[in-house]
Amino acid sequence: QVQLQESGPGLVKPSQTLSLTCNVSGGSISSGGYYWNWIRQPAGKGLEWIGRIYSTGSTSYNPSLKSRVTISLDTSKNQFSLNLSSVTAADTAMYFCARRDCSGGTCYIDHWGQGTLVTVSS
Amino acid sequence: SYVLTQPPSVSVAPGKTASISCVGNNIGSKSVHWYQQKPGQAPVLVIYYDTDRPSGIPERFSGSNSGNTATLTISRVEAGDEADYSCQVWDSNIDHVIFGGGTKLTVL
Numbered sequence A: 001q002v003q004l005q006e007s008g009p010g011l012v013k014p015s016q017t018l019s020l021t022c023n024v025s026g027g028s029i030s031s032g033g034y035y036w037n038w039i040r041q042p043a044g045k046g047l048e049w050i051g052r053i054y055s056t057g058s059t060s061y062n063p064s065l066k067s068r069v070t071i072s073l074d075t076s077k078n079q080f081s082l083n084l085s086s087v088t089a090a091d092t093a094m095y096f097c098a099r100r101d102c103s104g105g106t107c108y109i110d111h112w113g114q115g116t117l118v119t120v121s122s
Numbered sequence B: 001s002y003v004l005t006q007p008p009s010v011s012v013a014p015g016k017t018a019s020i021s022c023v024g025n026n027i028g029s030k031s032v033h034w035y036q037q038k039p040g041q042a043p044v045l046v047i048y049y050d051t052d053r054p055s056g057i058p059e060r061f062s063g064s065n066s067g068n069t070a071t072l073t074i075s076r077v078e079a080g081d082e083a084d085y086s087c088q089v090w091d092s093n094i095d096h097v098i099f100g101g102g103t104k105l106t107v108l
Helices: none
Strands: A003-007 A018-025 A034-041 A048-053 A059-061 A069-074 A079-084 A093-103 A106-112 A116-120 B009-012 B018-023 B033-037 B044-047 B061-066 B069-074 B083-091 B096-099 B103-107
Touching: A003 A093, A003 A106, A018 A034, A018 A093, A018 A116, A034 A069, A034 A106, A048 A069, A048 A079, A048 B096, A059 A069, A079 A093, A106 B033, A106 B044, A106 B083, B009 B018, B018 B083, B018 B103, B044 B061, B069 B083
Parallel strands: B009 B103
Antiparallel strands: A003 A018, A018 A079, A034 A048, A034 A093, A048 A059, A069 A079, A093 A106, A093 A116, B018 B069, B033 B044, B033 B083, B061 B069, B083 B096, B083 B103
């Protein structure tokens, strides 16, 4: 059973870079077949997809965040990471890492991390 | 960009049937997936490919999708079904995951 676990600072200062890592166990992120995603949720609001990375290193990002987001892979550690630059209070949210399965002409999220709360504040 | 619209809240009495809508332009041409999220927890997939239930999801959960509206239906609602429910589609043209705004289901 695949498990995902987020880690990183819970507090980030405005204008700095938010950096989170997702450790994956129970499956290899380099084996292909799945996409590795970051999703966030401000308190009391809906889910927002941030972006994804594939085992080849190819990425796709939400246009609303694209200029500030980088998602990368570390296959030696079976991890993937999120960097979000120039953060503001609007980036305060619960951040989830997740696995996306694509088959039958569509994609859905089949495994989620428990989430990590990131607060942007001085 | 593609937009999914859900009602902010739905209320239902125990034992009754709850219906949660997800409206999008010609959504019937896409596959819709639904997630249940309880407070402080990660979302859980409850319906995928419009109508299918993952292993472990009760038969009381069902889905439909046609025209501009997809619907999640929960029959014989229980107190434990109280949660936020979000719909999701995949925009294949730009490889983006799109979520609805979520609906809070309250069991009276």
